[in-house]
Amino acid sequence: MIELRPRCQLQQLTSHIRLFGTSMINQLFTLLSLGSLFYTAESLNSNEKDDELLFTEFPKESPHIVRHSYFKQEFKLGYKLKLFCKATGHPRPQIVWYHNGAEVNPDKGRTIRYTLHDSTLSSFLDVDPTTIADAGEYECVASNAKGNHVRSFKAHYIL
Incomplete structure:
Protein backbone atom coordinates (compact mmCIF):
# COMPACT_ATOMS: atom_id res chain seq x y z
CA MET A 1 0.00 0.00 0.00
CA ILE A 2 1.31 3.46 -0.95
CA GLU A 3 0.18 6.66 0.72
CA LEU A 4 -0.21 9.34 -1.94
CA ARG A 5 -1.27 12.21 0.32
CA PRO A 6 -2.50 12.36 3.89
CA ARG A 7 -5.69 10.30 4.30
CA CYS A 8 -5.52 8.84 0.79
CA GLN A 9 -4.00 5.45 0.05
CA LEU A 10 -3.34 3.39 -3.04
CA GLN A 11 -3.25 -0.38 -3.02
CA GLN A 12 -1.89 -2.12 -6.13
CA LEU A 13 -3.35 -5.56 -6.75
CA THR A 14 -2.57 -7.92 -9.64
CA SER A 15 -5.00 -6.37 -12.12
CA HIS A 16 -6.66 -3.66 -10.06
CA ILE A 17 -5.76 -0.56 -8.12
CA ARG A 18 -7.78 0.35 -5.07
CA LEU A 19 -7.80 4.00 -4.01
CA PHE A 20 -9.47 4.97 -0.77
CA GLY A 21 -9.54 7.86 1.66
CA THR A 22 -10.43 11.51 1.11
CA SER A 23 -9.57 13.90 -1.73
CA MET A 24 -10.60 11.33 -4.33
CA ILE A 25 -10.96 13.81 -7.19
CA ASN A 26 -7.46 15.22 -6.72
CA GLN A 27 -5.98 11.75 -6.49
CA LEU A 28 -7.70 10.54 -9.63
CA PHE A 29 -5.45 12.69 -11.83
CA THR A 30 -2.35 11.43 -10.01
CA LEU A 31 -3.50 7.87 -10.48
CA LEU A 32 -4.28 8.26 -14.17
CA SER A 33 -0.80 9.61 -14.86
CA LEU A 34 0.95 6.54 -13.39
CA GLY A 35 2.86 4.65 -16.09
CA SER A 36 1.43 3.66 -19.45
CA LEU A 37 -1.79 2.21 -18.09
CA PHE A 38 -5.28 3.61 -17.99
CA TYR A 39 -8.08 2.72 -15.64
CA THR A 40 -11.83 2.49 -15.40
CA ALA A 41 -13.36 3.42 -12.07
CA GLU A 42 -15.94 1.39 -10.17
CA SER A 43 -17.46 2.48 -6.89
CA LEU A 44 -17.14 -0.12 -4.15
CA ASN A 45 -19.72 1.38 -1.83
CA SER A 46 -22.23 4.19 -1.59
CA ASN A 47 -21.04 5.56 1.75
CA GLU A 48 -19.77 9.12 1.14
CA LYS A 49 -17.64 9.09 4.31
CA ASP A 50 -15.65 6.08 3.17
CA ASP A 51 -14.59 7.12 -0.33
CA GLU A 52 -13.33 4.02 -2.06
CA LEU A 53 -12.95 3.33 -5.76
CA LEU A 54 -11.61 0.29 -7.58
CA PHE A 55 -9.68 0.99 -10.78
CA THR A 56 -9.31 -1.84 -13.25
CA GLU A 57 -6.19 -1.43 -15.32
CA PHE A 58 -5.85 -2.07 -19.02
CA PRO A 59 -2.49 -1.78 -20.74
CA LYS A 60 -2.58 0.72 -23.59
CA GLU A 61 -2.31 -0.97 -26.95
Missing part, protein backbone atom coordinates in the same frame (compact mmCIF):
# COMPACT_ATOMS: atom_id res chain seq x y z
CA SER A 62 -1.55 0.79 -30.20
CA PRO A 63 -4.18 0.40 -32.91
CA HIS A 64 -3.98 -2.48 -35.32
CA ILE A 65 -6.06 -2.86 -38.46
CA VAL A 66 -7.12 -6.50 -38.34
CA ARG A 67 -9.40 -6.72 -41.41
CA HIS A 68 -9.74 -4.56 -44.49
CA SER A 69 -10.71 -4.46 -48.16
CA TYR A 70 -8.35 -5.73 -50.83
CA PHE A 71 -5.52 -3.38 -51.82
CA LYS A 72 -6.68 -2.98 -55.44
CA GLN A 73 -10.25 -1.87 -56.01
CA GLU A 74 -12.02 -1.58 -59.35
CA PHE A 75 -15.31 0.18 -59.83
CA LYS A 76 -17.62 0.92 -62.74
CA LEU A 77 -18.42 4.58 -63.27
CA GLY A 78 -21.83 5.37 -61.83
CA TYR A 79 -21.83 2.33 -59.53
CA LYS A 80 -20.89 1.87 -55.87
CA LEU A 81 -17.35 1.67 -54.45
CA LYS A 82 -17.24 0.00 -51.01
CA LEU A 83 -14.22 0.04 -48.68
CA PHE A 84 -13.96 -1.61 -45.27
CA CYS A 85 -11.57 -1.32 -42.34
CA LYS A 86 -11.68 -2.93 -38.87
CA ALA A 87 -9.27 -1.87 -36.11
CA THR A 88 -8.59 -2.92 -32.54
CA GLY A 89 -6.65 -1.26 -29.73
CA HIS A 90 -6.86 0.04 -26.20
CA PRO A 91 -8.33 2.55 -25.89
CA ARG A 92 -10.57 1.72 -28.83
CA PRO A 93 -9.18 3.54 -31.89
CA GLN A 94 -10.91 6.08 -34.09
CA ILE A 95 -10.91 5.60 -37.86
CA VAL A 96 -10.55 8.41 -40.38
CA TRP A 97 -10.69 7.92 -44.16
CA TYR A 98 -8.53 9.83 -46.66
CA HIS A 99 -8.75 10.10 -50.45
CA ASN A 100 -5.63 11.32 -52.27
CA GLY A 101 -4.36 12.83 -48.99
CA ALA A 102 -7.54 14.76 -48.08
CA GLU A 103 -9.87 13.67 -45.29
CA VAL A 104 -13.11 12.18 -46.60
CA ASN A 105 -16.19 13.92 -45.22
CA PRO A 106 -19.65 12.40 -45.59
CA ASP A 107 -21.62 14.27 -48.21
CA LYS A 108 -23.87 13.57 -51.17
CA GLY A 109 -22.60 10.32 -52.60
CA ARG A 110 -20.19 9.51 -49.75
CA THR A 111 -21.30 7.63 -46.65
CA ILE A 112 -19.15 6.57 -43.69
CA ARG A 113 -20.63 4.06 -41.24
CA TYR A 114 -19.17 2.78 -37.97
CA THR A 115 -19.83 -0.33 -35.90
CA LEU A 116 -18.54 -0.59 -32.31
CA HIS A 117 -17.77 -3.80 -30.47
CA ASP A 118 -15.68 -3.93 -27.25
CA SER A 119 -12.18 -2.74 -28.24
CA THR A 120 -12.82 -2.86 -32.01
CA LEU A 121 -14.21 -0.35 -34.45
CA SER A 122 -15.33 -1.22 -37.97
CA SER A 123 -15.74 1.47 -40.60
CA PHE A 124 -17.34 1.33 -44.03
CA LEU A 125 -16.81 3.94 -46.73
CA ASP A 126 -19.39 3.86 -49.54
CA VAL A 127 -19.13 6.06 -52.62
CA ASP A 128 -22.29 5.94 -54.72
CA PRO A 129 -22.54 6.85 -57.53
CA THR A 130 -18.85 6.90 -58.48
CA THR A 131 -17.22 9.35 -60.88
CA ILE A 132 -13.76 9.63 -62.45
CA ALA A 133 -12.74 11.86 -59.51
CA ASP A 134 -13.27 8.93 -57.09
CA ALA A 135 -10.28 7.05 -58.52
CA GLY A 136 -6.98 7.26 -56.63
CA GLU A 137 -5.51 6.29 -53.28
CA TYR A 138 -7.68 5.75 -50.21
CA GLU A 139 -6.32 5.38 -46.68
CA CYS A 140 -7.91 4.04 -43.54
CA VAL A 141 -6.12 5.53 -40.52
CA ALA A 142 -6.81 3.96 -37.11
CA SER A 143 -5.49 6.04 -34.21
CA ASN A 144 -5.56 6.22 -30.42
CA ALA A 145 -3.35 7.69 -27.69
CA LYS A 146 -0.72 5.01 -28.33
CA GLY A 147 -0.27 5.53 -32.09
CA ASN A 148 -1.58 5.06 -35.63
CA HIS A 149 -1.96 2.22 -38.12
CA VAL A 150 -2.61 2.88 -41.82
CA ARG A 151 -3.91 0.71 -44.66
CA SER A 152 -3.90 2.00 -48.23
CA PHE A 153 -6.15 1.07 -51.14
CA LYS A 154 -5.82 1.88 -54.85
CA ALA A 155 -9.10 2.43 -56.65
CA HIS A 156 -9.43 2.76 -60.41
CA TYR A 157 -12.42 2.84 -62.67
CA ILE A 158 -13.37 0.59 -65.53
CA LEU A 159 -15.74 1.49 -68.31
